[in-house]
């Protein structure tokens with residue numbers, strides 16, 4: 202389920218467009234973070250996409266022609282010009298991280314036409330488990346030709362990246378280095394097994410402290426949503442300072458223990474649904490964006506945008522929001538207006554920074570869906586931001602697993618995930634949804650499962666090994682008679698016995714809604 206295949210892209214000549222150049226000393230004159238710096242970054246990203254395009258042509262052409270063939274001249278020359286343009290003070294590094302391409306630290310955002318080329322390169326790099334490719338300014342035509350020939354002649358199914366590296370040295374290819382894929386530094390949560398407390402690898406004190414901090418961070422975020430929504434209703438002045446600080450703390454906690462933070466999102470029984478929902482969407486969005494490879498600063502901006510994505514609801518009367526019965530048509534109109542109202546509310550808070558402006562874009566887009574089947578409906582062409590696409594996934598997941606607002610009855614996390622997967626590529630971005638499943642797990646965090654011993658257990662975090670995605674880490678919460686137990690044992694369902702069989706098995710998923718208790722207490 203977690204291996205969604207990306208289609209092979211055909212190579213066309215139009216992809217090999219002429220290249221841009223810019224003054225080499227420009228980057229030294231421009232301060233980073235300045236507006237001119239942004240423009241320079243954008244230009245580098247454009248050149249980066251061209252580099253990817255020509256690399257793709259080079260690899261495809263090398264499958265057909267010899268390394269000295271004239272058919273290779275065009276992509277090779279284009280690459281050399283690009284590399285020499287970009288690699289003035291440091292080599293050019295193309296990185297692959299969680300199925301997204303980066304030039305150095307800049308995400309290479311591709312448009313629909315460039316998508317085929319990008320996925321073709323992503324597939325090629327993934328096949329070799331290559332996480333980075335560095336070209337230095339000294340690279341020559343013969344190096345690129347030799348490298349491409351080598352790349353297509355060896356079979357990644359029976360050779361490793363080390364074999365490829367060795368061959369690069371043996372053949373004297375200079376100016377090109379390849380590196381292995383690496384995990385994100387910030388995330389140690391779901392990929393590792395070392396920080397769940399009961400395994401004794403970490404002091405319990407620290408664990409307890411972290412859980413307390415996570416809970417406090419969550420409460421602070423919810424608190425600031427409450428205060429700011431109230432202030433917005435009353436037209437008062439607003440400062441995002443408290444929210445920003447709380448988000449920063451949460452990001453630090455996530456780096457340490459993502460599972461605990463995501464566990465908080467399973468908090469279901471709460472009166473202040475809207476505030477909890479906002480915090481949950483923020484946490485889930487940040488976890489997803491982290492996998493996308495957002496740098497820390499952008500992660501905080503996204504967290505803030507997600508926290509206030511439903512700001513437009515402050516214009517909906519409380520009686521409507523908390524209505525126990527069905528919505529009337531008018532109620533629905535008001536409800537469907539909240540993304541647009543959100544833009545207005547956030548734009549009013551613009552102040553001297555442009556942050557609320559970016560937040561407004563995210564609020565505007567969060568119900569549109571990838572295929573624009575949602576709302577608001579637009580009569581002009583629109584391109585969804587990456588933040589908007591991330592938010593759509595996090596928002597839908599939390600809204601459906603929680604009760605209230607859109608549905609009277611909440612659905613179990615796994616039902617929601619299955620429903621969302623059935624709309625992959627339609628309502629939701631396919632790659633992002635795949636990464637989201639990695640965050641919450643195929644059997645999502647907070648799910649209730651019955652083990653073959655008839656004990657009930659709650660899912661704490663996804664399996665470390667994605668091949669065993671259906672075997673998460675769980676905590677036993679009842680005995681086989683269904684009596685709640687305190688401090689139940691923690692089980693890694695991928696654990697095998699001496700005969701090589703799995704020690705424990707899930708026999709069925711329990712609909713959380715059957716048992717109306719709060720699974721979040723098993724996390725904090």
Ligand SMILES: [Fe+2]
Pocket residue numbers: 510511539567568596
């Ligand atoms: Fe919304």
Ligand SMILES: [Fe+2]
Pocket residue numbers: 478482510511596600
């Ligand atoms: Fe929402």
